[in-house]
Amino acid sequence: xxxxxxxxxxxxxxxxxxxxxxxxxxxxxxxxxxxxxxxxxxxxxxxxxxxxxxxxxxxxxxxxxxxxxxxxxxxxxxxxxxxxxxxxxxxxxxxxxxxxxxxxxxxxxxxxxxxxxxxxxxxxxxxxxxxxxxxxxxxxxxxxxxxxxxxxxxxxxxxxxxxxxxxxxxxxxxxxxxxxxxxxxxxxxxxxxxxxxxx
Amino acid sequence: xxxxxxxxxxxxxxxxxxxxxxxxxxxxxxxxxxxxxxxxxxxxxxxxxxxxxxxxxxxxxxxxxxxxxxxxxxxxxxxxxxxxxxxxxxxxxxxxxxxxxxxxxxxxxxxxxxxxxxxxxxxxxxxxxxxxxxxxxxxxxxxxxxxxxxxxxxxxxxxxxxxxxxxxxxxxxxxxxxxxxxxxxxxxxxxxxxxxxxxxxxxxxxxxxxxxxxxxxxxxxxxxxxxxxxxxxxxxxxxxxxxxxxxxxxxxxxxxxxxxxxxxxxxxxxxxxxxxxxxxxxxxxxxxxxxxxxxxxxxxxxxxxx
Numbered sequence: 001x002x003x004x005x006x007x008x009x010x011x012x013x014x015x016x017x018x019x020x021x022x023x024x025x026x027x028x029x030x031x032x033x034x035x036x037x038x039x040x041x042x043x044x045x046x047x048x049x050x051x052x053x054x055x056x057x058x059x060x061x062x063x064x065x066x067x068x069x070x071x072x073x074x075x076x077x078x079x080x081x082x083x084x085x086x087x088x089x090x091x092x093x094x095x096x097x098x099x100x101x102x103x104x105x106x107x108x109x110x111x112x113x114x115x116x117x118x119x120x121x122x123x124x125x126x127x128x129x130x131x132x133x134x135x136x137x138x139x140x141x142x143x144x145x146x147x148x149x150x151x152x153x154x155x156x157x158x159x160x161x162x163x164x165x166x167x168x169x170x171x172x173x174x175x176x177x178x179x180x181x182x183x184x185x186x187x188x189x190x191x192x193x194x195x196x197x198x199x
Numbered sequence: 200x201x202x203x204x205x206x207x208x209x210x211x212x213x214x215x216x217x218x219x220x221x222x223x224x225x226x227x228x229x230x231x232x233x234x235x236x237x238x239x240x241x242x243x244x245x246x247x248x249x250x251x252x253x254x255x256x257x258x259x260x261x262x263x264x265x266x267x268x269x270x271x272x273x274x275x276x277x278x279x280x281x282x283x284x285x286x287x288x289x290x291x292x293x294x295x296x297x298x299x300x301x302x303x304x305x306x307x308x309x310x311x312x313x314x315x316x317x318x319x320x321x322x323x324x325x326x327x328x329x330x331x332x333x334x335x336x337x338x339x340x341x342x343x344x345x346x347x348x349x350x351x352x353x354x355x356x357x358x359x360x361x362x363x364x365x366x367x368x369x370x371x372x373x374x375x376x377x378x379x380x381x382x383x384x385x386x387x388x389x390x391x392x393x394x395x396x397x398x399x400x401x402x403x404x405x406x407x408x409x410x411x412x413x414x415x416x417x418x419x420x421x422x423x424x425x426x427x428x429x430x431x432x433x434x435x436x437x438x439x440x441x442x443x444x445x446x447x448x449x450x451x452x453x454x455x456x457x458x459x460x461x462x463x464x465x466x467x468x469x470x471x472x473x474x475x476x477x478x479x480x481x482x483x484x485x486x487x488x489x490x491x492x493x494x495x496x497x498x499x500x501x502x503x504x505x
Contacts, residue, residue: 090497096502
């Protein structure tokens with residue numbers, strides 16, 4: 001699945017960008033195909049296991065990412081996919097260190113998540129603490145059949161035993177770099193940028 | 200946000216909007232859930248320090264703190280060392296020595312929460328002090344209006360009744376003004392405070408003139424315990440001139456809503472058929488109170504202790 005080595009990369013908006021808008025689109029497409037492939041094996045009807053699937057984004061950027069993934073899965077597999085969002089702010093373990101922040105939307109599909117396959121969607125996987133908070137939140141929201149994780153970028157440096165099931169791009173980084181995913185819905189542009197220095 | 204919530208003026212427009220938005224998100228996150236509990240304030244202690252009787256405010260604060268997983272201590276002056284003569288300060292220091300992170304205080308003396316805020320290190324939330332302020336009531340009223348009408352900017356609110364003794368009215372005038380609503384106070388001249396001219400609100404003595412233009416009618420309770428100086432000739436006359444009955448409700452616009460902070464005197468300031476009508480948000484206000492108080496506790500206590 002490796003992207004072709006980039007010769008000129010004139011499409012990148014800045015020197016620190018590692019994924020351009022076109023790259024982001026391609027990566028999301030590939031993740032959608034992987035989701036279909038994995039879920040299709042699980043179900044027995046024509047739609048495969050997709051009727052079972054709920055893509056749940058972690059705000060801020062996981063939420064639009066989940067909507068995009070769902071749209072691509074629908075485009076490729078022809079069956080609609082439920083989407084949701086779970087705000088994890090009230091479940092974070094670093095509120096006392098970093099202070100309160102504004103909450104974002106929590107929205108689950110009509111029928112809830114009981115007995116379904118929940119795929120958490122986030123932009124960057126780093127320490128794993130956001131995912132842990134999301135797992136805690138899910139536990140209060142219902143009892144999924146299984147929970148998986150999809151991330152656009154995995155930058156390493158896990159602090160918890162958590163791994164992703166679908167990874168858009170593995171990006172080896174050092175701890176003093178910062179990885180920014182920008183999405184058109186939130187930032188007006190699609191790109192992934194690595195900069196030196198803590199964010 | 201400031202560390203304490205003592206009066207509506209502690210909130211600027213951005214802060215007040217943040218509280219309402221946070222409450223809305225909490226409402227949405229908890230809607231339809233079996234487990235209506237969030238782990239946010241685990242290990243924090245909230246003391247409800249109530250020197251005055253209260254049903255809904257105390258229960259509402261207690262439920263809000265519990266839904267955020269804080270430990271809650273309820274203290275009411277009756278049956279405590281207060282009856283042995285312990286002062287507010289000593290009581291507060293005692294509670295703080297036991298490790299309280301926030302004190303929610305109701306007191307019959309205006310300004311008691313301000314004094315308290317100077318003595319303790321934790322946050323102080325005013326849950327009603329004398330005839331001064333009741334900021335979380337104003338927040339839940341603003342939340343209810345925004346929820347029902349979809350906006351606050353330019354909404355015309357008539358606050359009707361005993362403005363003189365009403366901490367609800369004071370906090371609402373201030374907060375609604377901050378949020379861009381237009382407030383008209385309607386009361387007999389004897390029940391308006393001195394200096395009401397300097398408030399950011401219009402004043403009228405005639406309810407029937409104000410009603411057709413109002414988007415929101417907020418009825419205040421006639422506080423029998425404070426009616427000690429013949430402010431009006433008789434309950435009957437008050438009710439006829441300033442009570443909201445079915446006939447007057449008919450003068451309201453189609454979308455207009457009727458609010459009351461409770462507890463109600465049915466048949467006095469509000470007729471039973473009005474209180475139970477679809478325009479009435481009275482029960483909704485109680486439910487919204489929990490979400491708004493969760494938002495306040497989260498924003499004051501959720502972050503780093505300063």
